Amino acid sequence: MPKFPSLVSSKLPTVQTSIFAVMSKLAAEHQAINLSQGFPGFDCSPELIGLVEKHMRLARNQYAPMPGVPELREAIAEKTEFLYTAQYNPETEITVTAGATQALFTAITALVKEGDEVIIVEPAYDSYAPAVELAGGKCVFFQLQPGTFSINWAEFQKLINPRTRMILLNTPHNPTGSALSAADMQKLEKLTHNTDIVILSDEVYEHILFDGLEHQSVARYPKLAQRALIVSSFGKTYHNTGWKIGYCLGPENLMAEFRKVHQFLVFSVNTPIQFALAEYLRNRDAYLELSAFYQEKRDFFNRLFKGSRFQIKPSQGTYFQLLDFAAISNERDVDFARKLTIEHKVASIPVSVFYHKKTASSLLRFCFAKNNEELERSAEKLIQL
Ligand code: PMP
Ligand code: GLN
Numbered sequence: 001m002p003k004f005p006s007l008v009s010s011k012l013p014t015v016q017t018s019i020f021a022v023m024s025k026l027a028a029e030h031q032a033i034n035l036s037q038g039f040p041g042f043d044c045s046p047e048l049i050g051l052v053e054k055h056m057r058l059a060r061n062q063y064a065p066m067p068g069v070p071e072l073r074e075a076i077a078e079k080t081e082f083l084y085t086a087q088y089n090p091e092t093e094i095t096v097t098a099g100a101t102q103a104l105f106t107a108i109t110a111l112v113k114e115g116d117e118v119i120i121v122e123p124a125y126d127s128y129a130p131a132v133e134l135a136g137g138k139c140v141f142f143q144l145q146p147g148t149f150s151i152n153w154a155e156f157q158k159l160i161n162p163r164t165r166m167i168l169l170n171t172p173h174n175p176t177g178s179a180l181s182a183a184d185m186q187k188l189e190k191l192t193h194n195t196d197i198v199i200l201s202d203e204v205y206e207h208i209l210f211d212g213l214e215h216q217s218v219a220r221y222p223k224l225a226q227r228a229l230i231v232s233s234f235g236k237t238y239h240n241t242g243w244k245i246g247y248c249l250g251p252e253n254l255m256a257e258f259r260k261v262h263q264f265l266v267f268s269v270n271t272p273i274q275f276a277l278a279e280y281l282r283n284r285d286a287y288l289e290l291s292a293f294y295q296e297k298r299d300f301f302n303r304l305f306k307g308s309r310f311q312i313k314p315s316q317g318t319y320f321q322l323l324d325f326a327a328i329s330n331e332r333d334v335d336f337a338r339k340l341t342i343e344h345k346v347a348s349i350p351v352s353v354f355y356h357k358k359t360a361s362s363l364l365r366f367c368f369a370k371n372n373e374e375l376e377r378s379a380e381k382l383i384q385l
Contacts, residue, residue, distance in 0.1 A: 129356060
């Protein structure tokens with residue numbers, strides 16, 4: 001096909017293919033064990049698959065209502081009230097989305113105007129900044145404390161000014177596995193008091209927290225919740241990242257704006273899966289047991305690396321573990337991750353890609369949502385280094 005370069009004046013000139021696509025492709029090309037892109041190495045529940053089939057056979061195969069099927073919105077409202085004692089009206093305050101990525105993009109597109117500042121906490125999930133840029137907003141980056149990956153609120157406060165439109169948070173945090181505490185939320189409450197700042201809270205790992213920690217959803221804090229859109233994803237909770245269904249919660253005025261964009265981005269999402277999830281959500285154990293399930297995986301993975309030259313960083317939640325390779329190599333993390341994939345057959349994600357400056361790092365992110373045998377085989381290859 002002939003190319004006409006004059007046709008393209010990129011809206012995202014510095015953006016490259018997402019690291020998740022790059023590393024998964026590299027892993028496949030080199031038959032490496034793929035601990036890079038975050039997805040479970042095991043299947044979702046047969047019961048849930050059965051429910052999808054049931055609803056397909058019940059002919060629930062046409063467009064769902066624009067904000068989502070009422071049964072699912074009601075089930076989400078019940079879950080949110082049960083977990084966080086927060087009340088969201090399914091009619092006006094909950095929208096079902098095609099995964100968290102779409103919810104985040106929709107929220108940013110709906111609320112950020114030309115010149116608005118959006119505070120993004122780094123390291124940051126890769127979809128945030130491009131969405132802000134496409135909306136004409138200005139990304140203002142705040143760095144988590146190296147080592148602990150916590151927020152220094154005194155420093156954070158310095159970034160807030162009358163142009164600040166949005167603060168984008170993610171807890172539990174991808175890629176570091178850190179989690180915000182109740183004290184963090186109280187600080188945020190103070191900081192945003194008497195402002196028009198919207199909080200966009202990415203809580204896709206809300207059901208994966210370790211060592212008895214409780215998820216500090218923004219929904220638990222009424223003063224924050226009234227200025228927040230909260231995003232979650234069923235893919236992380238039910239081991240079906242490929243289904244791409246998530247949802248967004250928020251007060252009616254913010255949700256009305258969210259829906260204005262949602263309706264033209266996707267209109268509505270997969271109908272039979274929504275009915276199936278509505279039924280499956282009644283089984284509270286399925287999400288309540290997830291933390292214990294993944295804590296065992298985290299501990300198993302960490303035991304395998306004890307005594308190796310990789311330094312294990314604390315992981316309080318998510319299904320990611322950071323390992324520091326400074327004692328093994330002084331290569332750039334991007335080069336080291338490539339080398340591990342091609343030569344040692346284990347793929348991971350270099351952490352520098354989560355910083356806008358691609359700041360050099362000696363950290364790699366490994367996804368431990370895999371069968372123990374696969375984790376064992378990965379460790380066998382890596383602990384020799
Ligand atoms: N936010 C974070 C922090 C994530 O880790 C992910 C996916 N791993 C998403 C959003 C996107 O979720 P989804 O696949 O539901 O679009
Ligand atoms: N969120 C997943 C991760 O962090 C990947 C999702 C994607 O591939 N876009 O690895």
